[in-house]
C-alpha cells in the first residue's frame with residue numbers, strides 16, 4: 001500500500017473521483033514546474049502524472065509535443081523529473097506522483113539506477129506507454145520490489161488482451177478513452193463507457209480514464225463511472241498560453257493563477 005493506494009482509498013471513502021493532471025516537467029522550466037505543481041494541488045488535483053519530456057513522443061498530440069520541445073531546451077532527464085518531485089515535496093505538496101516516461105529514457109538511465117532513483121524520490125507509480133510486452137514482466141517485478149506501481153494502459157481495441165494486461169496490475173488501470181494520440185477531444189471512442197465497465201469487471205484496483213478530457217462536463221461524465229480522470233493536453237495548453245505571463249516577473253503570479261483557475265473549474 002503506497003501513497004497512491006492510500007489516496008484512492010480515501011477518495012473512495014469520500015465517494016470522490018481522483019483528478020489526475022499530466023504535466024510536462026521543465027515546461028517552461030523546472031522552477032516554474034514546481035510552482036505549477038503546487039497550484040494544481042491547490043486547485044484540487046489528487047494525483048499528478050509527471051511527464052518526462054522526450055524527443056520522439058509518438059503517442060502525443062501537438063500540444064504535448066510542443067511542451068516536450070520547450071522542456072528539452074533545458075536538458076530535462078528522468079533524474080531531473082524525480083528531483084522536481086522531491087522539490088515539490090519540499091514545497092509542501094502532498095499528493096502522489098506518477099512518473100510518465102517513454103521507454104527509451106528509462107533504458108538511457110539504466111534499470112538499476114532508474115529503480116534506485118524511484119525509491120529515493122517517493123514516486124508512487126509509473127506509466128510507460130511504449131513498454132515492450134516482453135520487458136513488462138521484469139519491469140513489473142522490479143517495480144513491485146521498489147514499491148512503485150507500473151500502471152498499465154488498456155485501449156478500447158485491447159479486447160482479448162484486456163484480461164492479461166489487467167491481471168496482476170497494481171496502482172490503477174489507465175483506460176485510454178480513444179484511439180490515436182493525446183489531445184483534447186469533443187467526442188470519444190464509440191462505446192467507451194462499456195469498455196470502461198468491462199475493465200472494471202476484470203479488476204479490483206482503481207480504474208482511471210484519460211485521452212481527450214478537457215472540460216468540466218467531460219470530467220463529470222467520466223467521474224460517474226471511474227475512480228480517476230486524467231487531464232493532460234488541456235492543462236499543458238494552459239501552461240503554454242500562460243508562458244508570456246510566467247516569463248515576466250510582473251505577471252508571473254497572474255500566469256500561475258490562470259492555470260490554477262482552469263484546473264479548479266474542471267472539478268466544478
Ligand SMILES: O=P(O)(O)OC[C@@H](O)[C@@H](O)c1c[nH]c2ccccc12
Nearest residue numbers: 022059129182183211212231232233
Ligand atoms: O493529453 P490528454 O488527451 O488529456 O491525455 C492524457 C495524457 O496527456 C497523459 O496521460 C499522457 C501524456 N502522454 C501520453 C502518451 C500515452 C498515454 C498517455 C499519455
